[in-house]
Amino acid sequence: MSFDTIVVVDWSARGAPSPAKPSKDSIWIGIARGGTVETAYHRTRHAAMQALASLFEAERMAGRRVLAGFDFPFAYPAGFGRAVTGSDDPLALWADLAARITDGPDNANNRFEVAQDLNRLFPGIGPFWGRPDALDLPDLPARGTLRDLDRFPERRRCDTLAPGAQPCWKLYTTGSVGSQALLGLPRLQALRARFGADLSVRPFEQADTPITLVELFPSLIAKTVAALAEPDEIKDRAQVRVLAGALAALPGPQLEAMTREGDPVEGWILGLGHEAALEAAARGPALTPPRLRDDCFAMPQGVDWVPVDTALARLRETLRPVTGVATLSVAQAAGRVLAEAPVARRANPPRPNSAVDGYGFAHAATGPGVMRLPLVDGRAAAGQPHDAPVPPGHAIRILTGAVLPEGVDTVVLEEDTASDGRVVAFDGPVKPFANARKAGEDMEAGATILQAGHVLRPPDLALLSALGVAEARVFHPLRVAVLSTGDEIVPAPDRPAQPHQIWDANRPMLLALAQGWGHVPVDLGHVGDDPRAIGAALDRGAAEADVILTSGGASAGDEDHVSALLGARGTLSAWRIALKPGRPLALALWDGVPVFGLPGNPVAALVCALIFARPALSLMSGAGWVQPQGFTVPAAFSKSKKPGRREYLRARLTAEGAAEVFASEGSGRISGLSWATGLVELPDTALQVTPGTPVRFLPYSGFGMG
Structure with a gap:
């Protein structure tokens, strides 16, 4: 058997309703069915369980089989259940907890008091721990170090095999899965009572039932979730969406077998040991297209200084979409x-319909002069068609969007008519087919x-x-990793900088550019001039992203470790672009992932990113090559430009629509980037510019920048 509907629930142990605006640390539900994945947000456990019960009922009635996973432990370490209930059956403990826990519609609950009562069943202190300081519960320690841990293991076997899994005894602070279990298992017990033999819990019950419950741990594929998260998506939503889609994409027999794995006493985390299969399913069969050719960035022999247009043409010729x-x-x-x-x-519209409120009739029945047509009973409105035909020489009241009844091909505007409810009068002649939309006039089927x-x-x-x-x-969204390098760089302005150091300006700029262009930014942080650290960062980028942008170290000097490392371990082409600012541009493949080595100077880094990275990333994302939008304006400056290089000047438009440029062309003047609203592009050839000379202005907005 296979599952038709996959449900993934990110649970919450909040003591009050979650915010009305969808937020993290709340209940999120992902539902994969029929090739699509939907998500829902719930403020309380009560509302979430009502929604789940209704979903299960509907799927059962439709004959569809449901697999529902919850991200909290389904069992405790061996021995605890027998000590509490006299049985090793975890489901006996579910029933016991259901009798102890009260959990109101507003999320108010007694979980801490229940944990204390359970602790009192055993000599010493423990095993549950963690509570707010304001609660006076002497037998529930605030810290785990105050417990006696000889009686029960701290973790189940599956918890020890899942990095990041928390112990089920922990009730408070980050990772308090113990509270989630105390409040979640009684809710699942209520589902067992409601659906009876139609519901089973695996791996404890092996029967084939319409509804199957399993334990999940979304962090098993945390990196893949992060990689596939949408821009600004709440992490919890991304987890249920991606994991539900991954489980639905697995072959049915494989998923069925996975649900049956695990210990009959301690339970199991679905997918544990199958992380690679889950990640591959989440990414989809086409996520990793054929790699780019190793020589894709190579320039023809004999090319030294590369003109801008030649470099752009080479990129456009050799790159292609790299996401699935x-x-x-x-x-x-x-x-x-x-x-x-x-x-x-x-077709749109699917049937001929009226473009206005008025009266419809057959044009053949009209002519010049005043027309008086008797009205048929009823009317035609959008969503309320008039099924009977309209006889020749008659009219019908019709509203905008209504399907034209049989016998109607023309509509006269209401404002051009007079009617007493029995007859409509208007001046003829009327243009044939006036105010009538043809079927498919917008688009054909x-x-x-x-x-x-x-x-x-x-x-x-x-x-x-x-x-x-x-x-x-x-x-899939293109994942763009950004890495800053250099011993002179301080990663963030909240850290002190020595006189010989500068704060990192490139990384926040490039990450924001990637996000603004619709890609998923992946922050690789900053590393110093250490080839081993740079290599490790590039390895991470190749694992988590589709393309890597670096800044700094792209030239050929002693400390240009990025270029040296790319040349030694990657496939490097160092392009010397005939461009000002920003001549060095390192292009390489690192483990098959394209790397754009941008200059370290922020002005040059931005110009190279706008001119080269933006169209290249767009092409690799599947959106095709994009040209910067620009227009010709008169210059409001003077400049004598030499031949040989294309130049980009920081510029903005005056109130009269002329382009003025920043006071200094020095690429160290970062303030000019913010002062400007675009770039003036000067050609490769020599040019004498005086006020009024036509120049090409490329607004930031034309580069996809706000």
């Missing part, structure tokens, strides 16, 4: 890049709606939905 493809519901696809062109399921590579915007979601498209094949 997933199927998402249209409602979840905002900001994603289409991997396949969606096709209209039906089977027509291509949008092209692959299109980034889905809110209006696109409206169009897809209107044409009956429920799902879209989209590229």
Whole structure:
């Protein structure tokens, strides 16, 4: 048997309702069914369980089989259940806890008092620990070190095998899964009572039932969850969404077998030992396309200084999308890049309809002069069609969006008519088919709606939905890792900097650029001029991202360790771009992942990122090559430019629409980046600029910057 619906629940032990605005550390539920994944947020355990019970009922009635996983322990270390209930059966302990716990609709509960009562069953102190300081519970210690731990193990076997798993005795502070279990198991016991023989708990019960409950630990695939999280997505939502999708993507027999693994007394964490399979399923079969060629960044022999246009053409020629493809519901696809062109399921509009409120009739029955047409009974409105045909020479009251009844092909505007409810009068002649929309005049059934590579915007979601498209094949977001290097760099301005040091300006700038371009930023932090540390950071980037941006160390000097390391362990092409500012540009592959080695100077780093990285990243994301938008304006400055290099000047427009440039061209003047609203692009050739000379202005907004 296989499962039709996968439910993943991120539980919460809050003592009060969660905020009305979806937030972390609350209850999130992911539901994977029919190739899509939906998420829901619940403020209380009571509301969440009502929603789950309703879902289970509906799926059972529809004949669909449900696998529901919860992120808290289903059992305790061996010996505890027998000591409390006289049985090793974990489900006997569920029933005991259900009789002890009270948990109100507002999340108010007695879990700490119950934990103290359980501790009192044993000599000494323990095993439960952790409580707010305000609670006077002498037999529930505030700290775990105050307990006697000889009676029961601190962790189950599965907890010792899952890095990051917390002990089920811990009730308070970060990772308090003990509180989640005390409040979660009684709720699951209520589901057992409600659904009876139609529900089983694995691995304790092996029967095939319509509803199966299992224990989960989303952190098993934490890196994959982080990599596939949407921009600004709440971590808990990402966990249930990604894990539900991963479980649904596993082959049915494999998932079925995984649910049966584990200890019949201590239970098991679903997927433990199968992390690689879960990660692969989460990423999808097409997540890792064929790697880029090792020589993709190589320039033809004899090329020394590379003109900007040659460099851009080379990138455009050799790069391609490097992320995989997933199927998402249209409602979840905002900001994603289409991997396949969606096709209209039906025409829009599907039937001829009225464009206005007025009266509809057959044009053949009209002519010049005043027309008086008797009205048929009833009316036609949007969503309320008039099924009977309208006889020739008659009219019908019709509202905007209503399907034209049989016998109607023309509509006269209400404001141009007079009616007593029995007859409508208007001046003729009327233009044939006036105010009537043809079926399919917007789009025909089977027509291509949008092209692959299109980034889905809110209006696109409206169009897809209107044409009956429920799902879209989209590229996974491009994951862009950013690394700063150099002993002179201090990672953050909240740390002290010596006179010979500078605070890191590039990393926050590049991370913000990546996010603004719709990619997922991956912060690799800062490392000094240590080849081993740089290599480790690049290894991490290759594991967690699709492309890496570095800043600093991209030249060929003694301390340019990035270039040296890329040349020694990667596949490096050092491009000397005929560009000012920002001549050195290191392009390489590290474990098959493209690396853009940007200059360390922030001005040069931004210019190179805008001119080279932006179109390259867009292409690799599946959105295709993008050209910066610009326009010609008169110059409000003077400059004598020499031939040989393309130059980009920090600039902004005056009130008269002319381009003024920053007072200094020095690339050390970072303030000019903020002062400017764009760049003036000067050609490779010599140019004498005086006020009024036409120059090309590239606004920041044309680079996808706000």
